[in-house]
Amino acid sequence: MIWSKEEVLSRSEIEQLQLSRLQDTVKRVYEKVPHYKQKFDEAGVKPEDIKSLRDLSKLPFTVKSDLRDTYPFGLFTCPKEDLVRIHASSGTTGKPTVVGYTKNDLAIWTELTSRVAAMGGATSKDIAQIAFGYGLFTGAFGLHYGLENIGASVIPMSSGNTEKQIMIMKDFGTTVLVSTPSYALYMAEVAKEMGIDPKKDLNVKIGLFGGEGSTEAMRAELNEKWGMFATENYGMSELIGPGVSGECEALKGMHIAEDHFIAEIINPDTGEILPEGEYGELVITTITKEALPIIRYRTKDITKLMYETCECGRTFVRMAKCHGRSDDMLVIRGVNVFPSQIEEIIIKTEGISPHYEIVVDRLGYLDTMSIQIELEDDSILDSYVQLNALEKSLKHKLKTVLGIDATIKLVEQKSLQRFMGKAKRVTDLRKDDNK
Amino acid sequence: MLSQLSVFIENKKGNLVRVTQILKENDVDIRAIAVFDTPEFGILRLIVIDPQKGKEVLNEKGYSVRLGEVIGIELTDELGSLNTVLELLSDNDITINYIYSFVLRKEGLPVMVMNVNDMRSAKETLEKNGISLYK
Structure with missing residues (x-):
């Protein structure tokens, strides 16, 4: 109306x-x-x-x-x-x-x-x-x-x-x-x-x-x-x-x-x-x-x-x-990444919960991004092959959309933080230079 | 067939004991357990006395748990008995995903637990050849 x-x-x-x-x-x-x-x-x-x-x-x-x-x-x-x-x-x-x-x-x-x-x-x-x-x-x-x-x-x-x-x-x-x-x-x-x-x-x-x-x-x-x-x-x-x-x-x-x-x-x-x-x-x-x-x-x-x-x-x-906010934008190995792009991929993937955490760090001179995602679907739970396939497919989708490699870490259900207000899902551990 | 619980756990200190604690507190008796040295996360496989209840109490605490079926085989304690079983399966084109064992305390007999690519045909093959299945 x-x-x-x-x-x-x-x-x-x-x-x-x-x-x-x-x-x-x-x-x-x-x-x-x-x-x-x-x-x-x-x-x-x-x-x-x-x-x-x-x-x-x-x-x-x-x-x-x-x-x-x-x-x-x-x-x-x-x-x-x-x-x-x-x-x-x-x-x-x-x-x-x-x-x-x-x-x-x-x-x-x-x-x-x-x-x-x-x-x-x-x-x-x-x-x-x-x-x-x-x-x-x-x-x-x-x-x-x-x-x-x-x-x-x-x-x-x-x-x-x-x-x-x-x-x-x-x-x-x-x-x-x-x-x-x-x-x-x-x-x-x-x-x-x-x-x-x-x-x-x-x-x-x-x-x-x-x-x-x-x-x-x-x-x-x-x-x-x-x-x-x-x-x-x-x-x-x-x-x-x-x-x-x-x-x-x-x-x-x-x-x-x-x-x-x-x-x-x-x-x-x-x-x-x-x-x-x-x-x-x-x-x-x-x-x-x-x-x-x-x-x-x-x-x-x-x-x-x-x-x-x-x-x-x-x-x-x-x-x-x-x-996303220009504040939220991550520059990882020179590539601009918005957490919202990652969220979109995660939510569209079956078998995992919509809760996630992104950690960006620097190893030597190389930026690294690891994403923790909760496993939700128990039907694939008895097989390492299927769990690895899930990890691989997520990695592949992220690579296709963002153009960078990310480490995927499947974690236990409900183990990540939940938010009552604005969610804070990104932790950037790199020093302030070149962020 | 035998019911098995598969629990998703991260490789962190104390995570395994948390699962066994929950089962203990709810009087769910563990018969067998198998876990391997994977780097990030692991699948904890359990044979318990009351699998349905085991699943429920772990679900309540937020664990992803799958209640699935595996084949349990009672082996006789003699040379080559495991070999016979594996040969049977191999000859019938059945491949094994994983295998572990436990011992029945009263009878002192070893039970092999296995997960194969075709559970039904494995079961039929074994029964047809007089291998007794543990239920």
């Missing part, structure tokens, strides 16, 4: 709206945020230079360290008393990045996540269980307000406590699950251990997944295990949280809310803007946020943009599933 009339604006209407909102935003950050003023001055650009959407490219990029360097509130445009909510990123290294919302920002966020929920098929009749961690992380609160806004009943379950999660799912008749895709896979596994078949014994029909990227193979696995319709949505706290984009029932990419964001794709190495349809790093400018507008934020996510109108009727540009 299309939630807002803005989602079907014509291209010229979208661009008109974007330009005037962009001009306002640029003017505001220049006047109110010394950090932006300094960066714009250094780049020799003034707010009045933004005469068309093309002029956006004159503005300097904003990166995560801009937020860290101005910790905690240095990029905010409004006085602290105007804030009604403050969130922060997990900040695995050093200080977290802090984001704030005015009353109006929260209203916009609610609108954006309402659209995402409606796009994924949720309605006022649904019971939505939110299995994202509540707290400083934006995932849970974002979808919480959106789902409430469309009239669904929200269960603010938070992540973890998996057996209870499943009990509530069963007893309350949950129909919509909000979580990371890896946690949903783990929940299905725990349900099975409890003697509950998610497909038959639970009523979860819709999955709204986010917080980490996922592959088509992962979607197929989720649909199969849960008997659901899984969609993915995208966002990040620096931009607003979830709600930046989401998949509609056509599953042909995630619609970016272009009345609130401007999307560009750049070559991550040169910063040059790439033409439509080419893969590169997604750069987003917020054009309606009050507390923390962000100009040309480098998301590090690798994707492409598609402008033709979707079969669902929405006109907003679509972004493809992310190939």
Whole structure:
């Protein structure tokens, strides 16, 4: 269901709206945020230079360290008393990045996540269980307000406590699950251990997944295990949280809310803007946020943009599933490898579980990659020949797709770590040089 | 035919004892065990008194376990008895995947456990030639 009339604006209407909102935003950050003023001055650009959407490219990029360097509130445009909510990123290294919302920002966020929920098929009749961690992380609160806004009943379950999660799912008749895709896979596994078949014994029909990227193979696995319709949505706290984009029932990419964001794709190495349809790093400018507008934020996510109108009727540009973050990309013996490519192969292979761990190391001058995979199928278990054949076929597929040799290590079922939030499946043991 | 449990284990310290511990705690008596010196992972093959229960308790603890059939042959304790069996199988184009043995404590007789490419024809061949199978 299309939630807002803005989602079907014509291209010229979208661009008109974007330009005037962009001009306002640029003017505001220049006047109110010394950090932006300094960066714009250094780049020799003034707010009045933004005469068309093309002029956006004159503005300097904003990166995560801009937020860290101005910790905690240095990029905010409004006085602290105007804030009604403050969130922060997990900040695995050093200080977290802090984001704030005015009353109006929260209203916009609610609108954006309402659209995402409606796009994924949720309605006022649904019971939505939110299995994202509540707290400083934006995932849970974002979808919480959106789902409430469309009239669904929200269960603010938070992540973890998996057996209870499943009990509530069963007893309350949950129909919509909000979580990371890896946690949903783990929940299905725990349900099975409890003697509950998610497909038959639970009523979860819709999955709204986010917080980490996922592959088509992962979607197929989720649909199969849960008997659901899984969609993915995208966002990040620096931009607003979830709600930046989401998949509609056509599953042909995630619609970016272009009345609130401007999307560009750049070559991550040169910063040059790439033409439509080419893969590169997604750069987003917020054009309606009050507390923390962000100009040309480098998301590090690798994707492409598609402008033709979707079969669902929405006109907003679509972004493809992310190939992975430019951060996640591994360079192994000079070859670029995204863990998502490996995941795709693993999930499509019979006999093994979708849980895996990749370890990259260096032996002498040579990079090595070993992948631990859980053996699941017991029918081939009595034969070393068949187990070796499984290893060999995986090795061969990886070699074909990635062009490099990997060591495959079959491990015992359920011996690898399971994740309640974003999965961390890659360990890089190499020194920082040449990574 | 004889039921055998095949358990997938990684070659790590303590992994074997963990399996035998689980079986012990659940009163599943082990009659025979075979494991080889493979580098990464191994298949632990077990003949136990109650294989169904053995599979269940190991599954519960997260192990991949296969309950399969093997041929058990009671050998007489005399020169050439194993050779006779192997010749019979070979003459009938039956190839052996693996073989191990255990001893029946009361009778003191050795039992050969084998897995072959064609279980049914192996069984028929042996029975036809008067070789007694252990069940």
